Amino acid sequence: xxxxxxxxxxxxxxxxxxxxxxxxxxxxxxxxxxxxxxxxxxxxxxxxxxxxxxxxxxxxxxxxxxxxxxxxxxxxxxxxxxxxxxxxxxxxxxxxxxxxxxxxxxxxxxxxxxxxxxxxxxxxxxxxxxxxxxxxxxxxxxxxxxxxxxxxxxxxxxx
Numbered sequence: 706x707x708x709x710x711x712x713x714x715x716x717x718x719x720x721x722x723x724x725x726x727x728x729x730x731x732x733x734x735x736x737x738x739x740x741x742x743x744x745x746x747x748x749x750x751x752x753x754x755x756x757x758x759x760x761x762x763x764x765x766x767x768x769x770x771x772x773x774x775x776x777x778x779x780x781x782x783x784x785x786x787x788x789x790x791x792x793x794x795x796x797x798x799x800x801x802x803x804x805x806x807x808x809x810x811x812x813x814x815x816x817x818x819x820x821x822x823x824x825x826x827x828x829x830x831x832x833x834x835x836x837x838x839x840x841x842x843x844x845x846x847x848x849x850x851x852x853x854x855x856x857x858x859x860x861x862x863x864x
Contacts, residue, residue, distance in 0.1 A: 748839035776807030
């Protein structure tokens with residue numbers, strides 16, 4: 706795929722993303738040069754921050770959400786097991802976990818290579834990510850603080 710086509714398709718995907726967020730009436734910050742959008746959502750418990758990037762080179766929409774805490778050293782192994790257990794159950798996206806510092810993030814991608822994407826598809830992607838992060842961020846936080854044991858965490862996942 707030539708660079709002009711890649712750039713045109715990426716700009717089209719970015720415009721569609723903005724249309725999708727505008728139709729949801731969400732407030733966001735945008736960086737048109739980087740084709741990046743940042744927004745926050747208040748969930749049932751913890752605030753959630755999201756970044757959506759249009760990756761021109763790989764022709765991807767990349768959605769990221771970094772959880773607002775890191776697992777301390779004493780619960781990092783539990784964090785790794787917990788994120789693995791969550792990922793096994795997810796149909797869309799995944800939690801990334803860095804064992805070296807306990808950072809946890811959620812990542813979801815969608816390719817627009819050779820495709821036309823709709824605002825509805827992007828709304829669904831954003832809504833899926835928000836619901837997924839909201840479902841698990843509080844449980845992961847409680848596990849990181851030792852309030853919830855790994856066995857209890859897994860028990861709740863399997864309910």
